[in-house]
Amino acid sequence: MTEIKTNKLFSPFKEISIAPLIIFRIIFGVLMFLGTVRFISKGWVQQLYIDPSYYFGYLGFEWVKPLEGQLMYIPFILLLISALCIIVGLFYRASALTFSLCFTYIELLDKSNYLNHYYFVSLMALIMLFLPANRNFSFDAKIWPKIKSITTKQWTVSLIKFQLAMVYIFAGIAKVNSDWLIQANPLKIWLQAHHNIPLVGSLMQEDWLAYTFSWAGCIYDLFIVFFLLSNRCRPIAYLFVVFFHLATWYLFPIGVFPWVMIFSTLIFFSAQFHERVLDFFSRKTWRENPVKPKRLSSLRKKQTRYLLTLYIIIQLLLPFRYVLYPGDLFWNEEGFRFSWRVMLMHKEGHATFYMVDPKTGRESEINNSKFLTRTQEDQMATQPDMILQYAQILKNYHHGKTFHYGDQKITVENPEIRAKIYVSLNGRPAQLFVDKKHDLTKLNYNLYHRTWLEPFKK
Amino acid sequence: MQLNQRLLQNIKTMNFKRTNAIYLSLALLLLLSFSCKDPDEIKPAFNKGTLLTNVANTIIAPAFNDFESDLSSLEASFIALKTSPNQANLDAVKADWKAAYIQWQLVKIFDFGPLRDNGFKGATGTYPTDSNQVNSNILNGGYNLGSIDNTDAIGFSALDFLLYRTNALADFSSNPNYTQYASDLIQKMKTEFALVNGQWINYKPTFIAATGTETTSAFSLLVNEFNRDYELTKNAKLGIPIGVQSLGIQLPEYIEARNSGISLELLQESMRALRIVYLGNNPNSGQGFYDYLVHLERSTLAVEIDTKFSQIINNIEAFNGTLEEEMGSNVNGLEELYYLIQEQVVNIKTDMTSAFGVLITYQDNDGD
Numbered sequence: 001m002t003e004i005k006t007n008k009l010f011s012p013f014k015e016i017s018i019a020p021l022i023i024f025r026i027i028f029g030v031l032m033f034l035g036t037v038r039f040i041s042k043g044w045v046q047q048l049y050i051d052p053s054y055y056f057g058y059l060g061f062e063w064v065k066p067l068e069g070q071l072m073y074i075p076f077i078l079l080l081i082s083a084l085c086i087i088v089g090l091f092y093r094a095s096a097l098t099f100s101l102c103f104t105y106i107e108l109l110d111k112s113n114y115l116n117h118y119y120f121v122s123l124m125a126l127i128m129l130f131l132p133a134n135r136n137f138s139f140d141a142k143i144w145p146k147i148k149s150i151t152t153k154q155w156t157v158s159l160i161k162f163q164l165a166m167v168y169i170f171a172g173i174a175k176v177n178s179d180w181l182i183q184a185n186p187l188k189i190w191l192q193a194h195h196n197i198p199l200v201g202s203l204m205q206e207d208w209l210a211y212t213f214s215w216a217g218c219i220y221d222l223f224i225v226f227f228l229l230s231n232r233c234r235p236i237a238y239l240f241v242v243f244f245h246l247a248t249w250y251l252f253p254i255g256v257f258p259w260v261m262i263f264s265t266l267i268f269f270s271a272q273f274h275e276r277v278l279d280f281f282s283r284k285t286w287r288e289n290p291v292k293p294k295r296l297s298s299l300r301k302k303q304t305r306y307l308l309t310l311y312i313i314i315q316l317l318l319p320f321r322y323v324l325y326p327g328d329l330f331w332n333e334e335g336f337r338f339s340w341r342v343m344l345m346h347k348e349g350h351a352t353f354y355m356v357d358p359k360t361g362r363e364s365e366i367n368n369s370k371f372l373t374r375t376q377e378d379q380m381a382t383q384p385d386m387i388l389q390y391a392q393i394l395k396n397y398h399h400g401k402t403f404h405y406g407d408q409k410i411t412v413e414n415p416e417i418r419a420k421i422y423v424s425l426n427g428r429p430a431q432l433f434v435d436k437k438h439d440l441t442k443l444n445y446n447l448y449h450r451t452w453l454e455p456f457k458k
Numbered sequence: 459m460q461l462n463q464r465l466l467q468n469i470k471t472m473n474f475k476r477t478n479a480i481y482l483s484l485a486l487l488l489l490l491s492f493s494c495k496d497p498d499e500i501k502p503a504f505n506k507g508t509l510l511t512n513v514a515n516t517i518i519a520p521a522f523n524d525f526e527s528d529l530s531s532l533e534a535s536f537i538a539l540k541t542s543p544n545q546a547n548l549d550a551v552k553a554d555w556k557a558a559y560i561q562w563q564l565v566k567i568f569d570f571g572p573l574r575d576n577g578f579k580g581a582t583g584t585y586p587t588d589s590n591q592v593n594s595n596i597l598n599g600g601y602n603l604g605s606i607d608n609t610d611a612i613g614f615s616a617l618d619f620l621l622y623r624t625n626a627l628a629d630f631s632s633n634p635n636y637t638q639y640a641s642d643l644i645q646k647m648k649t650e651f652a653l654v655n656g657q658w659i660n661y662k663p664t665f666i667a668a669t670g671t672e673t674t675s676a677f678s679l680l681v682n683e684f685n686r687d688y689e690l691t692k693n694a695k696l697g698i699p700i701g702v703q704s705l706g707i708q709l710p711e712y713i714e715a716r717n718s719g720i721s722l723e724l725l726q727e728s729m730r731a732l733r734i735v736y737l738g739n740n741p742n743s744g745q746g747f748y749d750y751l752v753h754l755e756r757s758t759l760a761v762e763i764d765t766k767f768s769q770i771i772n773n774i775e776a777f778n779g780t781l782e783e784e785m786g787s788n789v790n791g792l793e794e795l796y797y798l799i800q801e802q803v804v805n806i807k808t809d810m811t812s813a814f815g816v817l818i819t820y821q822d823n824d825g826d
Contacts, residue, residue, distance in 0.1 A: 193815035196669035348812035362705040405707035430808040
């Protein structure tokens with residue numbers, strides 16, 4: 001951020017080198033392309049978006065439904081095509097729009113598959129849509145030489161840095177809790193499971209290692225961005241980034257996320273660094289024949305300023321919304337998602353659901369595997385909003401159905417759905433999470449505090 | 459963009475405070491690592507590799523070999539019955555069928571590797587039998603036992619139907635198609651399991667070496683299949699017949715081995731088998747899940763699971779009649795048994811699994 005030193009105030013519309021933005025565009029495209037190839041080749045399109053009979057939509061987005069059968073591959077193919085177009089900078093805005101829409105559409109389908117890194121990609125794709133990342137080293141700049149530029153507005157690069165900073169700092173803040181720091185859990189549980197790895201396996205069972213990793217991880221997340229921003233510390237800080245994410249990649253099943261972070265954080269490197277990379281790959285042609293930067297009208301500046309401020313405020317406040325809820329955050333999961341709580345807890349649950357015929361008082365235990373996939377059942381058992389959604393699925397399925405058992409025939413109308421759910425949090429013995437006394441169909445799915453969950457006993 | 463300004467100011471101050479911050483955090487880490495380590499605390503040695511080796515060598519391999527020879531005995535006694543169909547020979551077949559079926563309760567837990575790849579569990583242990591399908595196969599001949607249509611017309615359950623009918627001996631004496639069908643069922647199990655057991659020898663080193671935490675690792679498979687078998691046992695062997703999933707209305711047609719009436723024995727044997735795996739061996743010697751829990755300082759849970767297994771096994775012992783008879787006379791007793799079995803699910807599926815740090819999900823996971 002050498003630019004700042006010459007200028008007292010941070011000016012979002014100052015012209016800076018476009019090189020970091022160009023490199024970021026290519027990195028983003030490549031990672032998204034590979035991530036999508038990986039997703040498809042693992043059979044997850046079929047497994048997650050074709051096989052299930054029911055889906056757990058997000059509040060207010062339940063209308064987002066998967067496409068019929070194999071058609072569900074279409075958005076994934078569009079992701080591949082648009083990612084390729086983003087890499088080479090061809091029809092960039094249309095490609096970024098396609099990518100953003102398809103990716104977010106897929107993520108909205110089923111919250112069973114929610115991952116913070118998918119949320120990160122959704123946000124990044126949205127941001128990319130507004131950045132002029134095709135104005136150099138791209139087919140677009142070849143086709144329309146009038147857009148070729150060697151500079152960009154400062155906010156474009158800063159926004160990416162801001163988003164990365166949010167991920168790290170909030171992940172760090174989330175780790176400041178007694179389970180993580182005082183009990184070293186869930187890391188103690190996760191690390192000991194690796195006691196068979198070569199050389200360091202025996203260390204994995206040591207408590208001090210779990211404490212070291214917990215504290216180091218927390219400190220790393222909280223402060224790494226500040227070290228990355230400092231010119232003096234950046235090279236060493238980046239080594240930490242690489243080491244940290246490679247370690248998590250080795251130890252935990254977190255897919256492409258480590259790679260996304262390792263490569264995305266290159267944005268913190270100086271403009272000169274990125275320029276040299278471009279020089280190398282384009283034989284310096286990227287510097288030739290740029291157009292002069294356009295001066296923005298004060299109205300455009302104002303609009304941009306407002307939009308940016310709005311986005312930043314939302315990003316800063318959203319992770320803190322949990323303070324509006326009483327009770328334990330990890331237990332109740334009210335305000336848990338979209339808050340960069342990454343690799344933070346180990347929750348395991350067992351849910352037994354009952355369908356009660358109100359006329360006869362007879363009840364049936366539900367075989368969850370008849371309705372949900374294993375992943376869905378696993379996620380549902382510990383997440384209160386999904387429990388309510390599942391109760392509705394069960395109610396709708398049984399309502400008005402006539403069941404023939406032996407020579408008996410029972411027609412069920414407006415069944416009650418009850419559940420007995422036990423949850424174990426961060427290795428504690430399982431506790432009652434949901435009591436059978438509640439008819440879950442009578443409870444509304446909304447953002448209010450959920451009083452029907454059993455209180456958490458530490 | 460005021461926020462960014464503040465961010466930048468922070469960075470500048472960070473530069474000055476950096477060294478202090480590093481020293482402080484290092485000191486904190488050191489302090490923690492010393493204060494939290496209790497020098498007197500000695501954990502019993504534990505290694506997942508040892509557990510897998512023990513399970514493979516002292517449980518799976520002998521169980522598979524025993525099962526293979528049980529099926530050979532069944533084949534031999536059936537040939538004797540075919541040559542001279544009389545009551546004594548039929549009783550011998552029944553005894554061998556039952557011995558193999560009992561042994562199957564242990565074998566079926568290990569539904570991964572060759573057993574899974576060959577689809578052996580479904581082909582052997584599916585019930586109830588579709589007697590119409592069996593009868594039509596016998597009548598029409600030309601059946602393909604491997605086809606999906608015949609999933610409910612093969613395995614132990616179909617033999618239960620064929621061997622224990624009132625006029626079974628008459629049919630074995632006079633109806634060659636009937637005899638041929640039973641013979642084909644036995645042959646199918648025997649040949650297929652010989653294949654499974656042969657492949658197991660090659661798979662064993664892979665199994666023992668796969669100590670990781672990914673869902674495809676042998677340890678995860680073992681934990682997951684252990685849980686799956688437990689739940690299947692609970693539901694299929696007891697819950698469904700007594701009406702747990704059908705508004706409390708009993709479904710005797712879903713009773714396992716209904717004709718022979720050995721369903722409660724099979725349930726008990728299944729629980730015994732699960733306990734053997736849990737403890738790591740028959741005489742409670744080798745390393746099993748129990749030992750891993752003790753190592754993780756979860757002795758209370760470790761003992762509780764074992765005690766519950768004993769309770770369940772003893773509780774089943776107390777029933778005198780067959781499951782069908784007890785469903786008529788002792789509904790409460792069966793319900794109590796069911797709840798007892800159900801209580802264990804939370805112990806093994808939630809507490810034990812989370813203590814092990816085994817992941818159930820197949821996809822990427824960031825812990826939320």
